[in-house]
Amino acid sequence: MQLKLILLFFWASSLYAGEDFAFSKPWLNLLHYKKGFFGYKSRAKRPEFFLSSEGMTNPKDELVKTLEAFNRDPDLACRFPARHKLLRTQTxxxxxxACPELDKWLKGIDAGDLYLVYSSAYPSNPASLFGHTFLRFDRKKYSDSKVSSKLLGYSLAFQAQTNSDDNSFIYTxxxxxxxxxSYLEIKPHYMDIGAYNNSESRDLWEYKIPISEEEKELMLLHVWELITGTTFSYYFLDENCSTHVLALLEAVKPEWDFSSKSDLFVVPQTTLIEVLEKSEHRVVGFRPAIKRLIWARVNRMDKGELSRVFAAKEDVNQISxxxxxxxxxLLIDLWKFDNYKAGTKLDASSKEKMDKVLIARANLEEAPIAIDLKEENQDRAPDLAHKFKKLGVGYLETPYVEFSYGFHSFDDPILGYDEKSYIKFLEGMIFYEExxxxxxxxxxxxITSLQNFSFSYPHFSWEINLFANQERREEKLPKKISLSGGIGFSLLRSSWQLFFIPEAKGSIDTGTGKKKIEALLKLSFKKSLTKNFQFVFESEYLPSKSxxxxxxxxxxxxxxxxxxVVLEVGGEYLSTEKKMRPRAQLHAYF
Structure with a gap:
């Protein structure tokens, strides 16, 4: 009897991971626990993700019940393989x-190098104005071919489970x-290229993430647990795609503790920069948006060539x-763009035309001319961007302080940003006078969302602005609240951007109760003179005589x-005062 007790003691000891381990980063991160004011709570939503009835809020009890369950049912390791792998290091x-389904899945993934991918903003969707991040694995099987290894590799992205019947208001x-x-979706990377590069015309930037074979295996095993066992809450501002990507990286690299996932707003570009700071690694890949590629081809051609291309697009008999x-x-890219915009559901006639174009191109014994846009777009690499909070001091007839919570305005440096999306949030100017x-x-x-306008593809730009300003100089706080918005057009080039937007502006003076609706015309221009020096011109015109x-x-x-850090020197001209007021400002991003 005494011998049995001794053996039982040693058996239990061999399984016990220790109370401290229940509150260690490896365990907390793998179960997605977050410590709040009332203790721990996992971001994972489904009860079946836990082996304890209290597992969602009790890391210690979840650890104890997990060890007991693995001992009672060894096959449970096929359901929670990452948890099992982690606990084997402690017990x-x-x-x-053998886990037939899991092993077959791992063999199919055939994971090679890991990349963090950043998709630029999608101007047509306000929810995508901050961009998007996801992970991608190369395929080992195709390691001899960079193109095949990338296209046939798999991407890991956290997506919102939306309802197709929801309108824009309900969606927002x-x-x-x-x-x-939010759920973790895994799919071939070529599908992401079709969605982001071609359908939504978004640039894709990717960065190699250093990861050991052990860490890679743990990540894949954990991905299996997530796709088969749970979902997460989705909040556009602070618990979004990037939040969960950071959590997934922390689960396999506990020493990486990302602060940006706890920001008031979790911005994909900010999380990307923090990952690269942790990894101390920067190998950049770039795949341009299809419209950027189309414009590059257009700029290489003369009027005669373009005339033939667009004639052939309208009349397939002109292909010859x-x-x-x-x-x-160029014609193939134009057809590809139309095809994706139509959801790859072109009518039979259009498909027939596209087939004829592809056959004619195949019969042309001329190699495709590669257009490498990486070099000329290198300054737009998202990891080069400034931080999004801003604080500055300046002088405009009197000293002032300018502050902003975020994120990127039209007059901010273009380095690290695309030319399409600008968001100003919680920005104010405090003057010191008398x-x-x-x-x-x-x-x-x-929010200013710009799209390049052409008569062939007439995409429009838009802007909306909610602000308060001082109506009378004797006021200490702004009492005039205004909402303006409108639709216009833009011309976007690699070194300059121009947009014109007619807007309607409604305002109310909270002091007098006076209301007003008027027209507002905006014209803005920006020219990059060098990488660190730019000229900006912004103007507003109110036609109302009152x-x-x-x-x-x-x-x-x-x-x-x-x-x-940025130094601004310029001025402001007010027609009512008929004078130019010089202005200078020095501000920093943090």
Whole structure:
């Protein structure tokens, strides 16, 4: 009897991982626990993800019940293989046996190198204005071919489980309030290229993440647990795709503790920069959006070549008049763009035309001319971006302080950003005059979404702005609240951007109760003179004769003194005052 007790003691000891391990980073991260004011709670939502009835909020009890369950049912390791692998480093659990479904899945994934992929903003969808991040594995099987290894590899992305019947208002409301669940989706990377590069015309940037074979195996085993066992809450602002990507990386690299996932707003670009700071590794890959590629081809051609291409696009009988590989390749890209915009559901006639174009191109004995846009777009690599909070001091007839919570305005340095999306949030200007402080303007939010306009593809730009400003100089706080918005057009080039947007502006003076609706015309231009030096011109015109300010002009030069500090020198012209007021400002991003 005594011998049995001794053996039982040693058996139990071999399985016991220790109370401290229940609150260690490896265990907490793998179960997605987050410590709050009332203790721990896992972000995983489904009860079946836990082996304890209290597992969602009790890391210690979940550890105890997990060890008991593995001992009682060894096959459970096929359901929770990452958990089993981790606990084997702390206990004497038996090695996992054969798991036919899991082993077949791992063999099919055939994971090689790991990459963090950043998709640029999608102007047509406000929920994608911050961009998107996901992970991608190469395929070992195709390691001799970079193209095949990438296209046939698998991507890992956290997506919101949306309802196709939800309109834009419901979609936005649910996305902001946790009305959707988030799930981990794994699929061939070529499908992401079709969706992001071609259908939504978004640039893809990717960065190699250093990961050991042990860490890679743990990640894949954990991915299996997630796709078969749970979902997460989805909040557009702070528990989004990037939040869960960071959590997945932390699960296999506990020493990586990302602070950006706890920000008030979790911005994909910010999380990307933090991952690269942790990894101390920067190998950049770039795949341009299809519209960027189309514009590059267009700029290489003369009017005669373009005329033949667009004639062939309208009339397939004109294909015989195409002369060069460039002309065929542009036509194919145009068809590809139309095909994806139609959800790959082109009518029979259009498909027949596309087939004829592809056959004609195949019969042309001329190799495709590769267009490498990586070099000319290198300054837009998202890891080069400034941080999104801003604080500055300046002078405009009197000293002032400017502050902003985020994120990136039209007049900010372009380095690290694309030319399409600008978001200003919680930005204000406090002036100091006659020994008193005055908050003269406060922007709650301003979104400017730009798309390149052409008559062949007439995509429109839009802007919306909710702000408060000072109506009378004797006021210490702004009492005029305004909402403006409109639709216009943009011309976007690699070194300059121009947009014109007619808007409607509604305002109310909270002091007098006076309401007003008026037209507002905006014209803005930005030119990059060098990588760190740019000229910006912004103007507003209020046609209403009763308006206090009919014309506002704001030319200025911006000089970047490093990535996080900018010096602005320029002026403001008000038609009512008929004078140019010089302005200078120094601000930092943090």
């Amino acid at each position: 004497k659990l038996k090695e996992r046996g 409301f649910k996305g902001m309030t946790g009305g959707y669940d 008049k195409l002369k060069t590989a460039d002309e065929f390749d 020994k008193e402080f005055e908050l003269r303007r406060f922007d709650l939010i301003k 308006s206090d300010k009919e014309v506002l002009l704001g030319p200025k030069f911006n000089l970047s003194l490093g990535r996080q």
